[in-house]
Amino acid sequence: MTLHVFDQALALTAQPGGDFVGTPSPAYWNMVGPYGGITAATMVNAILLHPQRLGDPLALTINYASAVGAGPVRVVARPVRTNRSTQHWVLELWQAGSDGTEDMVTTGTAMTSVRRATWSLDELPMPAVPPPEAVEQVHMFAQVEWVQRYEMRPVAGAIPTVWDGGGSNSLTQLWVRDAEPRPLDFLSLASMSDTFYPRIWLRRALPVPVGTVTLTIYFHADSAQLAATGTGFLLAQAQAQGFRNGFYDQTAQLWNEEGRLLVTTHQLAYYKE
Amino acid sequence: MTLHVFDQALALTAQPGGDFVGTPSPAYWNMVGPYGGITAATMVNAILLHPQRLGDPLALTINYASAVGAGPVRVVARPVRTNRSTQHWVLELWQAGSDGTEDMVTTGTAMTSVRRATWSLDELPMPAVPPPEAVEQVHMFAQVEWVQRYEMRPVAGAIPTVWDGGGSNSLTQLWVRDAEPRPLDFLSLASMSDTFYPRIWLRRALPVPVGTVTLTIYFHADSAQLAATGTGFLLAQAQAQGFRNGFYDQTAQLWNEEGRLLVTTHQLAYYKE
Numbered sequence A, B: 001m002t003l004h005v006f007d008q009a010l011a012l013t014a015q016p017g018g019d020f021v022g023t024p025s026p027a028y029w030n031m032v033g034p035y036g037g038i039t040a041a042t043m044v045n046a047i048l049l050h051p052q053r054l055g056d057p058l059a060l061t062i063n064y065a066s067a068v069g070a071g072p073v074r075v076v077a078r079p080v081r082t083n084r085s086t087q088h089w090v091l092e093l094w095q096a097g098s099d100g101t102e103d104m105v106t107t108g109t110a111m112t113s114v115r116r117a118t119w120s121l122d123e124l125p126m127p128a129v130p131p132p133e134a135v136e137q138v139h140m141f142a143q144v145e146w147v148q149r150y151e152m153r154p155v156a157g158a159i160p161t162v163w164d165g166g167g168s169n170s171l172t173q174l175w176v177r178d179a180e181p182r183p184l185d186f187l188s189l190a191s192m193s194d195t196f197y198p199r200i201w202l203r204r205a206l207p208v209p210v211g212t213v214t215l216t217i218y219f220h221a222d223s224a225q226l227a228a229t230g231t232g233f234l235l236a237q238a239q240a241q242g243f244r245n246g247f248y249d250q251t252a253q254l255w256n257e258e259g260r261l262l263v264t265t266h267q268l269a270y271y272k273e
Helices: A005-010 A036-049 A186-192 A199-204 A223-229 B005-010 B036-049 B186-192 B199-204 B223-229
Strands: A020-022 A056-064 A073-082 A086-096 A102-113 A150-156 A172-178 A210-219 A234-239 A242-244 A247-256 A261-271 B020-022 B056-064 B073-082 B086-096 B102-113 B150-156 B172-178 B210-219 B234-239 B242-244 B247-256 B261-271
Touching: A005 A036, A005 A186, A020 A036, A036 A056, A036 A073, A036 A086, A036 A102, A036 A186, A036 A210, A056 A186, A056 B056, A056 B102, A056 B210, A073 A102, A073 B102, A102 B056, A102 B073, A102 B102, A102 B210, A186 A210, A186 A261, A199 A247, A199 A261, A210 B056, A210 B102, A210 B261, A223 A247, A223 A261, A242 B261, A247 B261, A261 B210, A261 B242, A261 B247, A261 B261, B005 B036, B005 B186, B020 B036, B036 B056, B036 B073, B036 B086, B036 B102, B036 B186, B036 B210, B056 B186, B073 B102, B186 B210, B186 B261, B199 B247, B199 B261, B223 B247, B223 B261
Parallel strands: none
Antiparallel strands: A020 A073, A056 A102, A056 A210, A073 A086, A086 A102, A150 A172, A172 A234, A210 A261, A234 A247, A242 A247, A247 A261, B020 B073, B056 B102, B056 B210, B073 B086, B086 B102, B150 B172, B172 B234, B210 B261, B234 B247, B242 B247, B247 B261
């Protein structure tokens, strides 16, 4: 059996000191480096593989401090505080530059938790949208590898076809899943949390230079809800709240087809002009 | 001239190795430890005081790993990556336990940035609400010190007066400012980002045990907008998106009186039952 392309991309090898080594996959390449979502998923994978882990991913913050290149990366996931049912992690991604010196290219923190059943409620309902079967798949950015790894069916806010500066809002809603079917887990949830093209391209209908600088993911889903989602679509929704002096935010949600809120996520991106 | 109570609470003393030492202030005490917002502001202060800082606060994530007690804390703010106009920070708060051993009680990361003027736009408008003068001030939680440090005028979603399990949503909107006037800066913006009482208390009209576990703040404001805000009120709005198995999220915004978006902020809190 061949490993799914996503699992190939996330492959990590444990090192004697507790760190992991991996290599960013060309299959999830963005413009000039790995897709931010695959880097986030790699960090989650280092946590999942750690022998001292307590519970499942609950919260993750990743800061893209510097461009990641094509060479091997060293992933550090260090549990710094273990409570009765929660655990706090410090995350680092290191990569050697051309002179062989390692630089810290990504920083982060995470929490894992043992979930206990409680009163629960989704306050933000899934928007009323047509089912994925009723929405046409789009193929965009043919030169951008990671985009080809996902099946995307935009309901609203698809990529502009005319770049005329005439955008009116930054709301995107799309059905998304792995192009090659793969049952949903915390790794693919992390990756799909970054699945939106830049909000400023939509709002301005202008493809200005842009890049995510920090990403936070809250995992509301537990393992049972992941299993129930399986290889089905997620409805992914994203919108910016403010664009100011070179940075804008994005607030986003992912629901499964039955309307269960699986993730709420936020990021800040820089832009030029 | 007497230092403002907020600045007294944030006082830090530089240590030879680059760390800072401070003492959580009783004036900002919550139920069983310092108010989360004052801890966030303390972390920001360590960055602002650091001799190698580049630019102003842009993004902050704080993880409340363990209860903080009344004794001194050691604050570590370490610049781990400095780019041309942005800088990435790793943050730690340490406190000695009863046996004298130091524990890491708070983790975090931050970004600072030199802002440059660009095309800018607030996509999320300030809600239409009555001006602060037209809204009555509430006095609540008389035993909780930090609450007394703020003047709060709720427009919607005030603290329930009947705890009957009959809540219908978790939206709160309130005008807020320092009770003792103090011009707004990044420190007070960080603190006011955590100014909301727990969303689950409003949604359920039940005062279940609760505590913030992680908080992320995006600072959209620049120094000029802070100066323009001065000692005026902020409109603070918060709502949960999902409550699930012991954790709920909160997404929030702060605008100044002229309607400028200053902060977008998110947090995850645990709850019991």
